[in-house]
Amino acid sequence: xxxxxxxxxxxxxxxxxxxxxxxxxxxxxxxxxxxxxxxxxxxxxxxxxxxxxxxxxxxxxxxxxxxxxxxxxxxxxxxxxxxxxxxxxxxxxxxxxxxxxxxxxxxxxxxxxxxxxxxxxxxxxxxxxxxxxxxxxxxxxxxxxxxxxxxxxxxxxxxxxxxxxxxxxxxxxxxxxxxxxxxxxxxxxxxxxxxxxxxxxxxxxxxxxxxxxxxxxxxxxxxxxxxxxxxxxxxxxxxxxxxxxxxxxxxxxxxxxxxxxxxxxxxxxxxxxxxxxxxxxxxxxxxxxxxxxxxxxxxxxxxxxxxxxxxxxxxxxxxxxxxxxxxxxxxxxxxxxxxxxxxxxxxxxxxxxxxxxxxxxxxxxxxxxxxxxxxxxxxxxxxxxxxxxxxxxxxxxxxxxxxxxxxxxxxxxxxxxxxxxxxxxxxxxxxxxxxxxxxxxxxxxxxxxxxxxxxxxxxxx
Amino acid sequence: xxxxxxxxxxxxxxxxxxxxxxxxxxxxxxxxxxxxxxxxxxxxxxxxxxxxxxxxxxxxxxxxxxxxxxxxxxxxxxxxxxxxxxxxxxxxxxxxxxxxxxxxxxxxxxxxxxxxxxxxxxxxxxxxxxxxxxxxxxxxxxxxxxxxxxxxxxxxxxxxxxxxxxxxxxxxxxxxxxxxxxxxxxxxxxxxxxxxxxxxxxxxxxxxxxxxxxxxxxxxxxxxxxxxxxxxxxxxxxxxxxxxxxxxxxxxxxxxxxxxxxxxxxxxxxxxxxxxxxxxxxxxxxxxxxxxxxxxxxxxxxxxxxxxxxxxxxxxxxxxxxxxxxxxxxxxxxxxxxxxxxxxxxxxxxxxxxxxxxxxxxxxxxxxxxxxxxxxxxx
Numbered sequence: 001x002x003x004x005x006x007x008x009x010x011x012x013x014x015x016x017x018x019x020x021x022x023x024x025x026x027x028x029x030x031x032x033x034x035x036x037x038x039x040x041x042x043x044x045x046x047x048x049x050x051x052x053x054x055x056x057x058x059x060x061x062x063x064x065x066x067x068x069x070x071x072x073x074x075x076x077x078x079x080x081x082x083x084x085x086x087x088x089x090x091x092x093x094x095x096x097x098x099x100x101x102x103x104x105x106x107x108x109x110x111x112x113x114x115x116x117x118x119x120x121x122x123x124x125x126x127x128x129x130x131x132x133x134x135x136x137x138x139x140x141x142x143x144x145x146x147x148x149x150x151x152x153x154x155x156x157x158x159x160x161x162x163x164x165x166x167x168x169x170x171x172x173x174x175x176x177x178x179x180x181x182x183x184x185x186x187x188x189x190x191x192x193x194x195x196x197x198x199x200x201x202x203x204x205x206x207x208x209x210x211x212x213x214x215x216x217x218x219x220x221x222x223x224x225x226x227x228x229x230x231x232x233x234x235x236x237x238x239x240x241x242x243x244x245x246x247x248x249x250x251x252x253x254x255x256x257x258x259x260x261x262x263x264x265x266x267x268x269x270x271x272x273x274x275x276x277x278x279x280x281x282x283x284x285x286x287x288x289x290x291x292x293x294x295x296x297x298x299x300x301x302x303x304x305x306x307x308x309x310x311x312x313x314x315x316x317x318x319x320x321x322x323x324x325x326x327x328x329x330x331x332x333x334x335x336x337x338x339x340x341x342x343x344x345x346x347x348x349x350x351x352x353x354x355x356x357x358x359x360x361x362x363x364x365x366x367x368x369x370x371x372x373x374x375x376x377x378x379x380x381x382x383x384x385x386x387x388x389x390x391x392x393x394x395x396x397x398x399x400x401x402x403x404x405x406x407x408x409x410x411x412x413x414x415x416x417x418x419x420x421x422x423x424x425x426x427x428x429x430x431x432x433x434x435x436x437x438x439x440x441x442x443x444x445x446x447x448x449x450x451x452x453x454x455x456x457x458x459x460x461x
Numbered sequence: 462x463x464x465x466x467x468x469x470x471x472x473x474x475x476x477x478x479x480x481x482x483x484x485x486x487x488x489x490x491x492x493x494x495x496x497x498x499x500x501x502x503x504x505x506x507x508x509x510x511x512x513x514x515x516x517x518x519x520x521x522x523x524x525x526x527x528x529x530x531x532x533x534x535x536x537x538x539x540x541x542x543x544x545x546x547x548x549x550x551x552x553x554x555x556x557x558x559x560x561x562x563x564x565x566x567x568x569x570x571x572x573x574x575x576x577x578x579x580x581x582x583x584x585x586x587x588x589x590x591x592x593x594x595x596x597x598x599x600x601x602x603x604x605x606x607x608x609x610x611x612x613x614x615x616x617x618x619x620x621x622x623x624x625x626x627x628x629x630x631x632x633x634x635x636x637x638x639x640x641x642x643x644x645x646x647x648x649x650x651x652x653x654x655x656x657x658x659x660x661x662x663x664x665x666x667x668x669x670x671x672x673x674x675x676x677x678x679x680x681x682x683x684x685x686x687x688x689x690x691x692x693x694x695x696x697x698x699x700x701x702x703x704x705x706x707x708x709x710x711x712x713x714x715x716x717x718x719x720x721x722x723x724x725x726x727x728x729x730x731x732x733x734x735x736x737x738x739x740x741x742x743x744x745x746x747x748x749x750x751x752x753x754x755x756x757x758x759x760x761x762x763x764x765x766x767x768x769x770x771x772x773x774x775x776x777x778x779x780x781x782x783x784x785x786x787x788x789x790x791x792x793x794x795x796x797x798x799x800x801x802x803x804x805x806x807x808x809x810x811x812x813x814x815x816x817x818x819x820x821x822x823x824x825x826x827x828x829x830x831x832x833x834x835x836x837x838x839x840x
Contacts, residue, residue, distance in 0.1 A: 044824040044835075047692030048560045049699055054822070067706065071715070076570075076605045079580040083723050088578075095574075095603050102565060117600020149601050152584040156601075324684075409682050409692070412565025459681075 032350075032366065037402045037461070038209055038320025039353075039365030046324055050406045051104040051208045055317040055361045062313070069314020072307055074098040077276050079151055080299045087302025090154040090295055091147035091288045092277040093122045097311070100204035100275065104318060105411040107204035109182070109420035115159040116148055121420065122275065123160055123184060124200040126386050133243035133250075134389055135260070141191045143287055145274050146199075154293045158189035162201075164421070169430055173448055179430060181381075182421050190292070200384040201419035202257060206403060206410075209369065210255065210264050211316030213400065215362040216373060217354035218252045224348070224372050235345035235435050237374030237398070242389045245269070245282060254373050257399075257418040258391040265312040272311075278302045316359065320367070321403045325460045334457025337450055341442035346398040346435070348372045370401035370461060379433025382417065394434060405459035425458050426451070493767030494759035496686035496838045497678065502750045502758025503693065504671045508558065509662040510752040511743075515551035518544050519655040526648045530641060533628040541616050546732055548655075549609065553736045554752075556703075557743025560696050561670035562661040567604075572654045574604035575726045577614050582606055585643070586635030592642040597650040607650055610726075615644045617729040678840060687838040690761070694831045697744045698820035701783075704740050705812025713737065713798075713812075717805050722795025733794035738787045741812065744819070745780045765830065768837050772818075776830060779818050783811040 036042045043053035054066050072085075076095045080086035094100050100107050100120040107120020123146040129137035138144050142157055150156040164180035171177070184199050221239050228234040240259030244251035246266055253259035261267045265282075273283035279300040288294045325331050338344055347370040356363040375395040383394035391397075396418065404425070407414050415423055422428035432440045443451060494502075522544035529537035552573065555563070563569050581603070590596065597607055605611075617623055628637040628644075660666035664675075673682050677689035706714040712733075716724045725733045746752050750760030766773040790797045790804040797805050820831040827836070 045691070045695055047688060047695050048564055049692075049695045056823075067702075067711075076574050076576065076578075076603070078576055078578040078605055082576070082580060083721075084576040095605060099570065099604075102567075115600070118603065149603075152581045152588070409688075410565070412562060 034326045034368070035322040035324075036366075037323055037368045038212055039367045041209075041212065041319045041361055041365065042322045043319040044322045046321055046406060046409075048103060048409055050321040051206055051318065051403060051410050053208075053319040053321075055211070055319055057361055058317065062317075065310050065313045066317050067314075068307070069310035069312070072097075072311050073101075073104075073314060077278055080297060080302060086299070087276075087278040089149075089151035089277040090286065090293045091150050091157060091291075093145070093147055093149060093275045094118045094120070095276065097271065097276075100271075101207050102412075103410045104208055105206045105407060106415070107420070108411070108413050108415045109201070109203060110160075110162055112162055112164055115161050115187070118149060120204040122146065122148070122202055123186070124202055124386060126198045126200065127194060127196050128198065128387070130387075135243055136386065136388055139194055139197050141291060142189075142193075142197070143274075143291075145287070146186065147274075147277070147287060150293060154295075155190040156188075157288075157291075158186050158193065160184055160186045160199075171444060171448075171451075175448060177426060177430060179427055180421055180423075182419055198385050200386040203415065203418060203420040205257075205399075206407075207315050208318040209320040209367075209400070209402060210267075210318070211359060211362045212320065212353055212365060212367050213254060213369060213371075213373065214264050214316065215353040215356050215359070215365075216254070216351055220351065220354070221252060221254075221373055225374055228345075228374075235342065235376065237346060237372055237376050237435075238390060238395075240375055240388075240390050240397070253389070257396055258386070258388040259373065259375060259397045260388050260391075264315050265308070268312045268315065269308060272303060272308070280308050281305055282308075317361065320369075321406055323368075323460050324405070325456075328456065328460070330453045330456040331460045332457075333450070334453035334455070334460075337443075337446065337454045338457055341439045341454075343439045344370075345439070346372055346374070346376050347401050348398075368402060371398040374398060376436070377434035378431075378436055381431055381433055384418075401458065401461050403461065405461050425455050429454075494763050496690060496764070496840055498759040499750070499761060499764055500674050500677055500686060500689050502760065503558075503747060504662060504674050506750045506755060506758040507746050507752050508555075508674075509671065510755060511551055511555045511746070512659040512662050514753070515548055515555065516655050516659040518547040518551060519652050522548060523648050523652050526644065529625070529628075530645045533625040533637075533641065535625045538616060538623075538625045542730070545609070545613065545616060546730065546735065549727070549730075549732055549736060550739050552609070553739035554743035554746060556700050556740050557745075558693055558696050558747050559700065560692050561673070562668045563658055566657075566668060568654060568658050568661075570604045572608040572651065572658070573610070574608055575610050576605065577610045578603055578605035579614065582611060582614065582643075583635060586639045592639065592646050594646055594649045597646045598653075607647055608654070609651070610729075612644065612647050612651060613727065613729045613732075615640055615647070619729060685838075686840050687834060690834045690838055691831060693747060693761075694820055694834055697747055698816050698831070700740050700744060701812050701816030701819065704737050705783075705809045705816060711809065711812075713794075713805065713809050716794070717798045717802070717809070720799050722798065725794055728795070731793045731795065734787060734790065734797075737794075737808075738784065741780070741783050741787075741815070744815070745784065748776065748780060761830070764837070765833055769833060772830070772833060776818050779811070779815040783808075783815040786811040 041055045045053050075085050077085045077088035079088055109121050110116035110119045125139045125142050125146055126136040127139050131137040147157050148159055162182050162184055164182055167179045167181055169177045169179055186193055225237055225239045228236045240253035241250050242253040242260050242262060244262045251262035253262050255261040255267045269280050269282040272278040272280055274287050277287055279286055279302045281301050284300050286294055349368050349370060351367055353362050353365045375391050377394050378396050385393035387393055416428040422431060429443050522541055525537045525540035628641045630637045661668050661670040664671050673680055674689055677683035678686045683689040705711045727733045727736050748761050749757050751757035786808050790801050792801055818829050821829050
C-alpha cells in the first residue's frame, strides 16, 4: 500500500511539473482568426464608420475621455478669444483634426492646378541643414511646413498647387496603366521663397489602431531590423531614431511617413501647433514665431493639457476594422501571391504588442497591421529628397495596410502613398521601387487574373 | 366503472387527435421584404424626399433673402427665420442617415460647421473686403465662416434681437449693409451646397449616391446589401451617440455638465431642442421608411418584424420613447440644462437606450438591430 501511494504521488508530481513548466506557445498562424486585424480590439463595423469605433472594454471613465477626445477631434477651432475651441492660427493648414482625417481616414491631395485651400495635405520644407537634434532644420522665414492659410489680417506663408505629368506603364500582357507624377508650385509667398528649399508633400493618413502600433516594443522593431540585416533573403529595414520632444531624448520613431514621431502624443501636439496653429504646453510657441505674422496674444497655451490628453487617448483607443472575405478563393490566392512576391518582407502580416499595464487593451495583442514600422528605400520615383534623422530622401516607413480596402466607403475616395498620387492600389504597387523592386516586378509579371487576386486580397484588409 | 374508463379513453383519443391535427390555415404573416427592396425604398421614401424638402426650404429662404437684400424688412426677415428652421428640420432629420457624399465629400462641414468663427466674421464684416460669392467660395475660406450657423448668427443675432433695421444702419459696428452683403453671399453659397446635397439622391447626377445604394451588392462601396444596411444602422446609432452621448459627452451632455448655454450648437436661434428631436425622428424615418408621414415603403421594420417581432417592438418602443421624452422639457435648451435637469437627464438616457438597441457596439450578441442585420441579411 505504501509503495502504491509513493508511485501515485510521484506520478502526480511528474504530471504537475511537466504541465507547470510547459510554456504556453503562440497559436500557429493557421489557427488564428485572420479577420482579427487588431487582435481583441478589432471592430466588425465595415461601413462608413469603420475607422471610428472605440476600443472594447474601456471603463466608463476611460470611455468618457475617449469620447471627449472624439468630440474635440471633430470640432473646428476658431480664433481666440472665444468660448468654444479657441486658438487657431495666425497661420494654419486646416481648422480641425477631422478636416485632415475625414471620418478618421486618410486625406486626399488638392485638386490639380488650382491653388490649394483647406486641404488634408501640406508641404514640408527643408534645405538640407539639420537642427541641434539631427532633424531637418527650419527654413528661414517659413519654418518646417508651409502654412497656406491665415487668420484675417495675417499673411499666409504662400500658396501651392500640384500638377501631374502622366507616365504610361505597360504590363507584359499589354494592359496599360497611367501613373501620375506630381510636381508642386509655390507662389504668392509673403517673403521671397529660398531657392534651395526642398518641398515634401504629405497626405494625412488614417488614424485608427495607433495605440496598438505605439505598443510594438522598441526591441521588436530592433530585432526585425537586425534579423533582416543578417539574413540575405530578407529585405533590410532600419529603425528610425528621432528627437522626442516629450521625453527630451532620442527615441525610436514609429509615426509619420518617415517615422519622425515616436508617440501618438508627439504626433498630436505637433499637428495642433503646426497644422492648426494651436499652441500647447509641449509646443507653446506659435508656428510663425520670429515671422511677421507672429502675434503674442498672451493666451498660450491655447488648449489645455486635459484636452491634449483626451485627444491622445482617443487616437490611441480607436479599434481596427476586421478583414472581410477571408475565405474567398481569389483573396486566398492573392494572399499567397503577397507572400511569394515578398511584399510581406516589409508589410509584415503579424506583430505582437508589448505588455502594457497602463492600457491593457493594447497589451500582448497579436495584430495584423501589414507593416514593420521600419524605413525602406522605395527608389527615386517616390523620393522627396528630404532627410529626416536616419531616413534618407528615398526612404519611407512601411505603410500599414490594415483597413486599406475600406478607404472608399469611409472617405469617399481612393488616393494612396504619401502624396496621394496613386488613385488605385495597382498604381501604388507600380510606384514601388528600390528595396521593393523584386515585389513590384513579381507583380508586373503576373497574369491579369493573378494581379486581380492580389488586389482582391489587399481590398480584404 | 369500465364504462367510465372507456369514455375517458375516447375523450383522450379525440383530444389527442385534435391536438395533433396540423392547422392547415396558419395565421398569415407578412412576407419579409428583400434587403434590396428595403434599400431602394429608403432612397425613394426617406433620402430623396428629405433632401428635396431641404432644397425647397433653401429656395424659400433664398427668395426671401433676395427681396430682403433689395429692401430690408421684418416680414422677409421672419420668412428667412422660418425657412432657416425648416431647413434645419430637414437637415437634422437627415443626420439620422449621415452616409455617402454628405459625410465624405465635405458637404456636411461646408454647411454645418460649428462653432461660428465669430471673431473672424466680425473682422471680415468690419473690413472693406468685397463680400461676394467668389469670396465665400474660396477654397481657403474656413467652413466655420459659411453655412447654417453664420447665417443663423446674422439673421437671429446674439439674442434673437436682430431686426431688419439693423441691416441698414450705417453707424453700427459692423455696419448693416456689410451684414447684408455677407448674408447675400452666404445664401448663394448655401443654396449651392444644398443643391449638391439634394443631387446626391438624384439618379444620374454627378455625385449620384442613390445609384450606389440601389446597386448595393454589385459595387465596390457596398459589395453586399448587408453592408449597405449595416452602414445605415451604424449611422442611426452614430447620431444617438452624437446627441445623447452614450458616455457623457454628447451635444446635450456637454452643455448639461457645464450648464453653459453658449456651448449649444444652435445658440443664436435657440433651436437646439428642435435639432435634437429631428435627429432622433430621422432615425425613426429610416426605420419605418417614411418622411413626414408619407406612405412608407418596405422598411427595416418590415424586415425585422417578419423574423423577430420582439426586437421590432422594442426598437419601435425605444424610438417613440426617445422622441416623446423631448416633450417633457418645456424651456429652451439653454435654460433646461439649468432648471430642468431631471428631464434633460431622462432625455439622454432614452437616447442611450435607443442607441443600445440599434447598435450596442458588441458584435453578434443577438441584442440589437446591427446583430439582426448580420444574422438575417445574407446577401
